[in-house]
Amino acid sequence: xxxxxxxxxxxxxxxxxxxxxxxxxxxxxxxxxxxxxxxxxxxxxxxxxxxxxxxxxxxxxxxxxxxxxxxxxxxxxxxxxxxxxxxxxxxxxxxxxxxxxxxxxxxxxxxxxxxxxxxxxxxxxxxxxxxxxxxxxxxxxxxxxxxxxxxxxxxxxxxxxxxxxxxxxxxxxxxxxxxxxxxxxxxxxxxxxxxxxxxxxxxxxxxxxxxxxxxxxxxxxxxxxxxxxxxxxxxxxxxxxxxxxxxxxxxxxxxxxxxxxxxxxxxxxxxxxxxxxxxxxxxxxxxxxxxxxxxxxxxxxxxxxxxxxxxxxxxxxxxxxxxxxxxxxxxxxxxxxxxxxxxxxxxxxxxxxxxxxxxxxxxxxxxxxxxxxxxxxxxxxxxxxxxxxxxxxxxxxxxxxxxxxxxxxxxxxxxxxxxxxxxxxxxxxxxxxxxxxxxxxxxx
Amino acid sequence: xxxxxxxxxxxxxxxxxxxxxxxxxxxxxxxxxxxxxxxxxxxxxxxxxxxxxxxxxxxxxxxxxxxxxxxxxxxxxxxxxxxxxxxxxxxxxxxxxxxxxxxxxxxxxxxxxxxxxxxxxxxxxxxxxxxxxxxxxxxxxxxxxxxxxxxxxxxxxxxxxxxxxxxxxxxxxxxxxxxxxxxxxxxxxxxxxxxxxxxxxxxxxxxxxxxxxxxxxxxxxxxxxxxxxxxxxxxxxxxxxxxxxxxxxxxxxxxxxxxxxxxxxxxxxxxxxxxxxxxxxxxxxxx
Numbered sequence: 001x002x003x004x005x006x007x008x009x010x011x012x013x014x015x016x017x018x019x020x021x022x023x024x025x026x027x028x029x030x031x032x033x034x035x036x037x038x039x040x041x042x043x044x045x046x047x048x049x050x051x052x053x054x055x056x057x058x059x060x061x062x063x064x065x066x067x068x069x070x071x072x073x074x075x076x077x078x079x080x081x082x083x084x085x086x087x088x089x090x091x092x093x094x095x096x097x098x099x100x101x102x103x104x105x106x107x108x109x110x111x112x113x114x115x116x117x118x119x120x121x122x123x124x125x126x127x128x129x130x131x132x133x134x135x136x137x138x139x140x141x142x143x144x145x146x147x148x149x150x151x152x153x154x155x156x157x158x159x160x161x162x163x164x165x166x167x168x169x170x171x172x173x174x175x176x177x178x179x180x181x182x183x184x185x186x187x188x189x190x191x192x193x194x195x196x197x198x199x200x201x202x203x204x205x206x207x208x209x210x211x212x213x214x215x216x217x218x219x220x221x222x223x224x225x226x227x228x229x230x231x232x233x234x235x236x237x238x239x240x241x242x243x244x245x246x247x248x249x250x251x252x253x254x255x256x257x258x259x260x261x262x263x264x265x266x267x268x269x270x271x272x273x274x275x276x277x278x279x280x281x282x283x284x285x286x287x288x289x290x291x292x293x294x295x296x297x298x299x300x301x302x303x304x305x306x307x308x309x310x311x312x313x314x315x316x317x318x319x320x321x322x323x324x325x326x327x328x329x330x331x332x333x334x335x336x337x338x339x340x341x342x343x344x345x346x347x348x349x350x351x352x353x354x355x356x357x358x359x360x361x362x363x364x365x366x367x368x369x370x371x372x373x374x375x376x377x378x379x380x381x382x383x384x385x386x387x388x389x390x391x392x393x394x395x396x397x398x399x400x401x402x403x404x405x406x407x408x409x410x411x412x413x414x415x416x417x418x419x420x421x422x423x424x425x426x427x428x429x430x431x432x433x434x435x436x437x438x439x440x441x442x443x444x
Numbered sequence: 445x446x447x448x449x450x451x452x453x454x455x456x457x458x459x460x461x462x463x464x465x466x467x468x469x470x471x472x473x474x475x476x477x478x479x480x481x482x483x484x485x486x487x488x489x490x491x492x493x494x495x496x497x498x499x500x501x502x503x504x505x506x507x508x509x510x511x512x513x514x515x516x517x518x519x520x521x522x523x524x525x526x527x528x529x530x531x532x533x534x535x536x537x538x539x540x541x542x543x544x545x546x547x548x549x550x551x552x553x554x555x556x557x558x559x560x561x562x563x564x565x566x567x568x569x570x571x572x573x574x575x576x577x578x579x580x581x582x583x584x585x586x587x588x589x590x591x592x593x594x595x596x597x598x599x600x601x602x603x604x605x606x607x608x609x610x611x612x613x614x615x616x617x618x619x620x621x622x623x624x625x626x627x628x629x630x631x632x633x634x635x636x637x638x639x640x641x642x643x644x645x646x647x648x649x650x651x652x653x654x655x656x657x658x659x660x661x662x663x664x665x666x667x668x669x670x671x672x673x674x675x676x677x678x679x680x681x682x683x684x685x686x687x688x689x690x691x692x693x694x695x696x697x698x699x700x701x702x703x704x705x706x707x708x709x710x711x712x713x714x715x716x717x718x719x720x721x722x723x724x725x726x727x728x729x730x731x
Contacts, residue, residue, distance in 0.1 A: 084653065090562075090578025092653060339562035339577055362565045422567040429572050 002207055004232035005242040008379035010412045012235055012333060014208060018172045018292045021300040023180055026316055028075050028103050032307025033085050034060065034096045038346035039142040041067035046096055052079045057106040057283055060096055063131070069144045069347075070134035074285040074305035075100035088329045088346075090339045098307070110280040117187050119194055119278070126195040126278055133277035134284045134347075138269030139163055139174075139238065140330055142348035145274070148264055149195045158262035160193050160201040161247055162271060164216070165231065165238035167206060168331025171351040173288040174268045176301045178205070178212040181272055182219045188271030189226055191278050196264055202247050203228045203268070206237060235333060236410040240265045242379050254380075254406050269350075289313060289345060293354030295321040304345050311341040313352055325357030333411045363420035374413035374423055380406050384413035384423045391430030396437055399430045405438075407431055481534060482506050488530040489520060494598050496521045496621025506531075515539050521635075522619040545620040545635040547602070547613050551587040552648035552711060554608040557663035558583055574629040582661035585651045587611070587632055596627035615642040615714075637692040644713040645690060645697060647672075652685040659707065666709040672701035 037043035044061035048054055054073040061071040077100040085095040121129060131146040151157050166174040178185060189201050205213045207230045216228045231237060231246055241252045243265060250261040258265055276282040285306055292299040297318030314320050328335040332353055374384035382403060390399040404427060413423040486506040493501040497520050499508055509518060509531055519542045520527050532539035558581045564573055570592040578584035589609035594602055601617030602624055625633045632650055647666050651658040655667035668686030680694035681701060702710040
């Protein structure tokens, strides 16, 4: 019997259309827009000015404060302006606009494809390198990696968990990375282990990727302390707490961090980015994005520079089909629809999914029939139907008591509801209000 | 037979008498003194329990009025000056003059001027749409039109006009309780000083983007050009974050600013029609 997490979970249709499509390199776009807030934490501060010439990989914005990340130029060319631009949710935020001229990289970046497994940097130097290279969690949450690697005194990390689950339907970017860049990912894992000073790393991969499991198991034999575990398919296994539970059996209590049970979780995409940063001196300015959808003529996995407009990705995938209803940034369960095709690719964008109009429609909201399917689906043991009602009636104090802030917005409740109630929409509202309430209370 | 009846009546009467004495003692012992004026003041209040005064209800407000040393900062927007004067006479104080206000919508983005760029099919509430994305148009400041304000209004003074997608506020019914102001997640409703004949002149836009993006998103957006600021002789107009604001306290309703606005973002309501255009033009030029 394969391992999985115990509470809740759902089984959405997998739709991994692009699982066998090799990673393709997307040409450098003519111009890029780089939002200054593409990570969790405070927005970065630009260090270039209008008219400056920048090279690929050059620092263009510096992280502000501890929880923030550096941003590097994905192209070489002139900074045309620093202005506001719409992000994927349509809200305006500060961005750097660069017009590309050729593709001249910073000299220090090693552009060879040779595998380099010798780790020369010390633990502290690795963390500094991650900070300098602007590495953030590439699973989608975009939490700055250097923060996760710095274990505060008094706490001890015993085990590194590598997330190769990719539990979201449609997405295959991590899958392809594990197949094509296995040795690089594993070297990245070794680097992360050294940074965290741990002896043991577990890579969890869901059983719907047998080729990736086989490849990683074969390669991992050559690396000390790394073992690969196939996992039973269940959404949301890729969530930090659920993956820890599945692999180690340890449960992270409500309101606590994985480090409290001695674990740190990183994504395979992050491990690859760490490899490139540490061994090749290459900051994070490109990533693999799955562009998929049933009606796309050429769905695939593309290695894209950040700042590339989504429009370019869709062109590469064969153009937007006429019957498109929604374009989703991220996975279909947690991702959000984008309102504009000029939205740039950011560090946290794992996929672009084109959904036909007839499938993207929301069903009519019907009254709750108290079937409690959402309660059994919730991986955190919350009561989604109750949280929805509390948010609807603005009873936020009560919602706080019912642990609304624990919700990770995985969408299992909305997915499973037979009355098609917008559970997650309301829970998100409640969560936002409770977080604001707590912040105001702390200020007082 | 007759003795049974007698005993029953007597014993029950005795029981009732003892209970009455007990109840009297308890009532005296645990008596809570309440200023009788609270009841009087409450009777004078409109009993709408809308919360427009900032208190939980009319009773709560009456208590606050009785307790307070002066009426400073206390006002019942529903009852207005008349009710406050009545409360003042009951309490023997003087009610300060508070200008009546009325709710106005700081957005005029109809579908003609603000084209749809996407379609929202989530839960039909503004506050939810606002947490998810910028809205169905390119303007991330404007009205979402899902009617949170309509649901919040207890006086039936506000409804969503489905042809424009914007709320319409009734001058007669609005009591400026402020429920809609609190309900709007984008802070698009302002309580403005009420003028004679319900005249209003205000910038019906909340877009803080620079001129270009604002204009592209909406034809009637304030682009922050500052022409109105220059033409205003009373310093009533200020420009902040690419957005003009007319201070209702300083505005004299001279109407010079509205024709200056290149995007017609300044709205005039309940004014007599303007004189022929040529004359208005020369008037502006001379000013």
